[in-house]
Amino acid sequence: MQLKTTAEVWGSVAKFLHWSIAILVILMMIGGKTMGDLPNGPDKMWVYSMHKSMGLTILALMLLRLVWRLFDPRPAAPPGLGKLARTASRTVHASFYVLLIVMPISGWLYNSASNFPLKWFGLFSVPALSGPDKELKHFAHEVHETVFLIILGVLVLHVAAALKHHFIDRDSVLRRMLPFVRPRSGDTR
Numbered sequence: 033m034q035l036k037t038t039a040e041v042w043g044s045v046a047k048f049l050h051w052s053i054a055i056l057v058i059l060m061m062i063g064g065k066t067m068g069d070l071p072n073g074p075d076k077m078w079v080y081s082m083h084k085s086m087g088l089t090i091l092a093l094m095l096l097r098l099v100w101r102l103f104d105p106r107p108a109a110p111p112g113l114g115k116l117a118r119t120a121s122r123t124v125h126a127s128f129y130v131l132l133i134v135m136p137i138s139g140w141l142y143n144s145a146s147n148f149p150l151k152w153f154g155l156f157s158v159p160a161l162s163g164p165d166k167e168l169k170h171f172a173h174e175v176h177e178t179v180f181l182i183i184l185g186v187l188v189l190h191v192a193a194a195l196k197h198h199f200i201d202r203d204s205v206l207r208r209m210l211p212f213v214r215p216r217s218g219d220t221r
């Protein structure tokens with residue numbers, strides 16, 4: 033198992049962070065949009081507390097990913113990839129870092145300004161980012177909703193680009209991020 037990324041393939045740490053965050057984010061986006069419609073009661077409270085704990089986990093994983101990325105540069109771009117495509121890809125990836133850090137922080141801030149309790153999976157209390165504050169609560173809620181829509185747009189672009197690389201350009205861009213897949217001989221990039 034190759035922990036670090038090489039010129040040909042992402043390392044297993046980068047792959048683990050990529051896919052665990054991807055799965056959690058998709059679950060969070062679906063859960064976040066539907067949990068408000070649940071009937072009031074203990075089940076709804078449980079879903080909300082899972083949402084908050086998983087969101088904080090995404091924040092921790094994103095910070096870890098950011099630090100790891102500083103020591104583990106990306107594989108080389110596929111040969112023949114134009115300057116525009118390269119810039120687009122870097123912009124999409126950089127925006128994911130920003131959005132997936134702002135998203136959980138805005139949820140955390142909303143929760144703090146609403147004066148709701150916060151316990152990570154019921155194990156330990158997480159400090160509030162602010163005291164109760166109506167305006168801040170409104171602002172954080174707006175950010176949480178708006179960033180959700182932006183993430184959705186960026187996610188569509190990201191998935192479309194990965195599929196285009198795989199099925200149209202037929203390069204190794206998607207394959208080299210898939211778990212348990214080794215680069216094929218001849219995959220120089």
Ligand code: HEM
Pocket residue numbers: 057060061062063064065068083084085086087088090132135136137138139140141142143150176177180
């Ligand atoms: C990447 C992480 C996260 C994602 C993808 C996410 C996603 C969402 C989405 C899609 C909604 C529905 C927004 C809407 O109505 O348009 C939502 C609502 C909510 N989120 Fe998050 N969330 C994340 C992190 C967090 C965190 C860390 C907390 C708190 C610690 C949190 C607290 C909440 C709360 C309380 C609501 C309900 C707001 C309301 O009652 O209207 N979220 N989230």
